[in-house]
Amino acid sequence: MTATGTLTDPTDLEAIRRGLAALDPEGRLAPLGIGRIEISDTAHLHVAEALDEALAAAGRPSRATVVILADTTPIRRDGELLAGLVERQLAGHHAVQLARLDGGHGALHADETVLAMAAEAARGADAIVTIGSGTMTDVGKIAAERNGGIPHVAVQTAASVDGFTDNVSVILRNGVKRTVPSRWPSAVLADVTTIAGAPQEMNTAGFGEAISLFTAPADWYLSFLLGLDHTFHPASLAMLQAAAAEPPDWSAGIARGEPRAVRELTRLLALRGIVSGVSNTTACLSGVEHVISHMLDLHHAAHHQPIGLHGAQVGVASLVATRLWREAIDTRVITPALLREPEPARIEGLIRQAFGQLGDGIVAECLRDAEAKHAAVIRNWARFEQVVADWPRHAEAFAKLVTPSATLRKALAASGGPASFQRLSPAISPELTVWATRNCFLMRNRFNLVDLLDMMGLWTEERIAWALAETLEAA
Numbered sequence: 001m002t003a004t005g006t007l008t009d010p011t012d013l014e015a016i017r018r019g020l021a022a023l024d025p026e027g028r029l030a031p032l033g034i035g036r037i038e039i040s041d042t043a044h045l046h047v048a049e050a051l052d053e054a055l056a057a058a059g060r061p062s063r064a065t066v067v068i069l070a071d072t073t074p075i076r077r078d079g080e081l082l083a084g085l086v087e088r089q090l091a092g093h094h095a096v097q098l099a100r101l102d103g104g105h106g107a108l109h110a111d112e113t114v115l116a117m118a119a120e121a122a123r124g125a126d127a128i129v130t131i132g133s134g135t136m137t138d139v140g141k142i143a144a145e146r147n148g149g150i151p152h153v154a155v156q157t158a159a160s161v162d163g164f165t166d167n168v169s170v171i172l173r174n175g176v177k178r179t180v181p182s183r184w185p186s187a188v189l190a191d192v193t194t195i196a197g198a199p200q201e202m203n204t205a206g207f208g209e210a211i212s213l214f215t216a217p218a219d220w221y222l223s224f225l226l227g228l229d230h231t232f233h234p235a236s237l238a239m240l241q242a243a244a245a246e247p248p249d250w251s252a253g254i255a256r257g258e259p260r261a262v263r264e265l266t267r268l269l270a271l272r273g274i275v276s277g278v279s280n281t282t283a284c285l286s287g288v289e290h291v292i293s294h295m296l297d298l299h300h301a302a303h304h305q306p307i308g309l310h311g312a313q314v315g316v317a318s319l320v321a322t323r324l325w326r327e328a329i330d331t332r333v334i335t336p337a338l339l340r341e342p343e344p345a346r347i348e349g350l351i352r353q354a355f356g357q358l359g360d361g362i363v364a365e366c367l368r369d370a371e372a373k374h375a376a377v378i379r380n381w382a383r384f385e386q387v388v389a390d391w392p393r394h395a396e397a398f399a400k401l402v403t404p405s406a407t408l409r410k411a412l413a414a415s416g417g418p419a420s421f422q423r424l425s426p427a428i429s430p431e432l433t434v435w436a437t438r439n440c441f442l443m444r445n446r447f448n449l450v451d452l453l454d455m456m457g458l459w460t461e462e463r464i465a466w467a468l469a470e471t472l473e474a475a
């Protein structure tokens, strides 16, 4: 560890604060507002301690009124009900009330009904303790926010998403997922024993999401170099590079709930949450692989079909993204002679062709995003020429952000999660996979490597087939 602090241990928050402060002298990053992150086999035993710290830090009474929020699924730790274990720790010292939230959908949705229910349950309380996965934690953050920012201790019970350790919540608004600002939890206690017993597809989906850390930051950095992203910060880049320097070769056994793999996964997801939280953006962890996943969601939603697990989709799509990125890094495919200003009429044609079957609303939205993206590209054209001319030098920086695809593929397969589109649930057909990949740069106004390849005439059917070669199984 250096004097400024390591950036790769999410449980050493002081070191991360020091490390970030050294790289952010102007204080542009959001302050890291979590008091404690614990990732261990016995983290659940420290709820009382974490709560006492959070109450003291907030100037609240040490004997407090505490609301425990959980959903209706009984979560067990080694056979015992976790809510009971937590409640017993607090009951002697605090006035404790357990509120089980039921939005009437089976699985908890972070819709306004549930958010209002949670905020009401916590009214007048000094603190909130949530027990659950990502949705429960996101609900707890908002309930704490709506009650004047009271302390919130999150007991993490699955490693399905990276949203435990950040300052935003993913909520459902009119049936659509939205990321909204909320607040950092005061403490996150990730109990590895409980997480290891979570449904295996949750943890393997978490690993899929996690591995986008080994490719997505390159899209973010590219977008910054081209003048198109204003969320970029060198401290965030340093943290992502430090995390990407250690390949996820520990993934074997995630599906079987092996503690070492589950602990490493939880740590990686926690780091991701911290980076996006302090960076005030998810862009640093969302690139080509995320738009491919969003394309699948778009298709399924438009056809009223079930939407697959985000992380599982992102994991498979990360293998596609890293293949394309490593080609751009390791070969001479990106050359100045190929760079052409994009033609809006051609892009419009592609959007109508790709999305026409999904409805006019989607086409209109994509056209709006494409127009904004085109205008930004034209404004920054000089930077495009510079970056492409200087590509070999930039490739060295990209290489530090993108793990070779074979390494990621091995890690994803070892995790026990789906490593091909057909193995996702619902299974994605080869035709749908090609559609989602080919057209992924036509949705959203963010710029990524596929936009650049398309501008250079390199986004051909041959390259798409090559990019998908290892994630589509032969029929």
Ligand SMILES: [Zn+2]
Pocket: 209, 290, 310, 314
């Ligand atoms: Zn994601």
